[in-house]
Amino acid sequence: xxxxxxxxxxxxxxxxxxxxxxxxLASQLPLLGLDLNFISTVGDNQYRLIETLKQAWQRSDIxxxxxxxxxTQDDITREAIAEFLGEELTIDNTxxxxxxxxxxxxxxxxxxxxxxxxxxxxxxxxxxxxxGTAPGWWIERDNRIIITMPGPxxxxxxxxxxxxxxxxxxxxxxxxxxxxxxxxxxxxxAEVDERASPFLSxxxxxxxxxxxxxxxxxxxxxxxxxxxxxxxxxxxxxxxIRAIFNDYIWGVDSxxxxxIVGTLxxxxxxxxxxxxxxxxxxxxxxxxxxxxxxxxxxxxxxxxTDEARTAFGFDPQLISRYGTVSTEAAEAMATITRExxxxxxxxxxxxxxxxxxxxxxxxxxxxxxLNDGQRRQSFARNYPGNxxxxxxxxxxxxxxxxxxxxx
Numbered sequence: 001x002x003x004x005x006x007x008x009x010x011x012x013x014x015x016x017x018x019x020x021x022x023x024x025l026a027s028q029l030p031l032l033g034l035d036l037n038f039i040s041t042v043g044d045n046q047y048r049l050i051e052t053l054k055q056a057w058q059r060s061d062i063x064x065x066x067x068x069x070x071x072t073q074d075d076i077t078r079e080a081i082a083e084f085l086g087e088e089l090t091i092d093n094t095x096x097x098x099x100x101x102x103x104x105x106x107x108x109x110x111x112x113x114x115x116x117x118x119x120x121x122x123x124x125x126x127x128x129x130x131x132g133t134a135p136g137w138w139i140e141r142d143n144r145i146i147i148t149m150p151g152p153x154x155x156x157x158x159x160x161x162x163x164x165x166x167x168x169x170x171x172x173x174x175x176x177x178x179x180x181x182x183x184x185x186x187x188x189x190a191e192v193d194e195r196a197s198p199f200l201s202x203x204x205x206x207x208x209x210x211x212x213x214x215x216x217x218x219x220x221x222x223x224x225x226x227x228x229x230x231x232x233x234x235x236x237x238x239x240x241i242r243a244i245f246n247d248y249i250w251g252v253d254s255x256x257x258x259x260i261v262g263t264l265x266x267x268x269x270x271x272x273x274x275x276x277x278x279x280x281x282x283x284x285x286x287x288x289x290x291x292x293x294x295x296x297x298x299x300x301x302x303x304x305t306d307e308a309r310t311a312f313g314f315d316p317q318l319i320s321r322y323g324t325v326s327t328e329a330a331e332a333m334a335t336i337t338r339e340x341x342x343x344x345x346x347x348x349x350x351x352x353x354x355x356x357x358x359x360x361x362x363x364x365x366x367x368x369x370l371n372d373g374q375r376r377q378s379f380a381r382n383y384p385g386n387x388x389x390x391x392x393x394x395x396x397x398x399x400x401x402x403x404x405x406x407x
Contacts, residue, residue, distance in 0.1 A: 003034045004060035008067035010043035021066040030177035044074040067151030069134035071113040087121035131155045178230035183251045185215035192216040257399040264406040265296040270344040274300040275337035277350040298341040323359040327378035330369030346371045354387045366394045
């Protein structure tokens, strides 16, 4: 069945709020075997919302709206749907009574505007909202379904799991769509696309590539009658892809490099310290995003200036000879932080974050140094992007090389 999402709210168009509702629903619909074909965003304008509903009605079987169910004048989802379907809004006194009981419980006087949330049309069935006052609607007409849900993600997600999902499971066909994402680092998008080309034209499972800040993603998607059948198709395709990319694949689905590195360090009983220059402690910050990282991460040093480098014991001759952005500097940083913090492994990270070159090296030049007490290694990379993007890719590069050594 063809499905469409309409996100409603001028704040979405102004960039004041990110549309996380559509992303959440997009991840849920494949579990029901529903094909999501369109996502639209409309401001709080009744005419434009009606026009969007007309378009969705012509091309989709299921229309899901989020937002516009509040008590204020700019919440116009109910009015727009009523006008679009040619039905009259009336007040459901049972809902009004529930609102009054809720406000009495919290010892708050109910504003008259909340009565607006109790309006219904003849074809609508009320969807209860366990976390708010705005109920949703379930409408079935002319072999189509319209589902309205509130905008706040906390309310929308609970309504989806408790109320909408069970109803849809009874309505839709038994097919399921299952996806698995393989995460690759160290190759460009063009290189990944070229190596994966034998599978990119396949229909079931399908394969798609996505460029992300932490590498290139390959998403395998299978559509079958049962989840187990889909997983079997994905497993066969995954095995063939892994044979091509080998160690370039660092994780799947929700994996993060920092959590994988943390798991490896913990399993091996090793400790880690970092030293950074122009990334300004970004690597240490990412590592500590992992709960329990204090078990293996001792700390990080930031040598952002000449004064800091001197204080940490940098050899002045090394700096004058090779510069602060070099393989030699990265290796020295790894050695210094390992010795000062007494860890099994030290990581040094330096590079040119932008907006201008440093020591004649272009923006995006990255050097990673590693020292585990037996080996000193360094890696050079170059990444395009703005200052933040280069920082993010530098940190990803450091974690990727650390993971490779730990393996």
